[in-house]
Amino acid sequence: MELKFFTDTGLEIPSVTAEQMIEVDRVATEETGPNLFQMMENAGRNLALQAISTLNGQWQQANIIVLAGSGGNGGGGICAARHLANRGANVKLCLSSVERLKEVPAWQRRIFQATNGQEIAIEDLLATDEPIDLILDALIGYSLRAAPRGNALDLIEWANRLDASILSLDIPSGVDSTTGDTPGAFIHAQGTMTLALPKTGLLPERTGELTLADIGIPAGAYAWKTLQLDYLPPFGDRYRIPLTARDH
Ligand SMILES: NC(=O)C1=CN([C@@H]2O[C@H](COP(=O)(O)OP(=O)(O)OC[C@H]3O[C@@H](n4cnc5c(N)ncnc54)[C@H](O)[C@@H]3O)[C@@H](O)[C@H]2O)[C@@H](O)CC1
């Protein structure tokens, strides 16, 4: 099914497979910029803003849990947790794997630790019964390898059991960003904020309300000889825009 993605102003946005998005990332980090630190900061700030607008007036009273993996997706989630904690929000961060945290997410964690935001261990989170208003799903992005297992699987199943609203970063964890297939458990998202460009696997029945976030990639990166994407900057004066997917 060939999905097409449109902004609220009717502009069609090209979609990309995981492979093409990895190449966009490579062109940005190795050729044009922005680097990974800058892109992840933009991803996380946009996710914090999206969480605030999802909670509308209640965001400072809400109980927010951020589930973060050890890769780039996790880094965006940790960055959002820091921005929210910095503004007095009640946010707890749960890392699926502290020891495997990559360099850039580890830097985001270091900044988070200088806020009054709290980290919560998986076993404590799974044991808590306090009401949760919003879960940010930053466990797995486009590097999903197979059916989720281990801590990520435990956290996905835990999140799905709650009646809290779930906002996924880039792709609901456990969903294949190229095909939309779900090899195993996956996050049942009410909303998804995807980064830079929509992925071909962002099926409406998987994403919930879909938003596209700008992470500052220049048009020259999309025009790179290995990509040649037909891309018109869609954001105007906004950094997050609603997308609708249509299969015709
Ligand atoms: N231009 C972009 O699109 C950018 C993307 N970024 C984010 O970075 C993500 C890609 O980052 P990475 O390539 O580091 O990888 P991901 O963050 O997508 O996934 C790696 C994490 O998923 C876990 N994982 C993968 N398969 C699993 C399985 N079957 N069971 C349990 N855990 C599993 C790994 O252990 C690791 O924690 C993107 O999805 C996006 O969210 C950001 O870095 C900003 C730039």
Ligand SMILES: [K+]
């Ligand atoms: K995710």
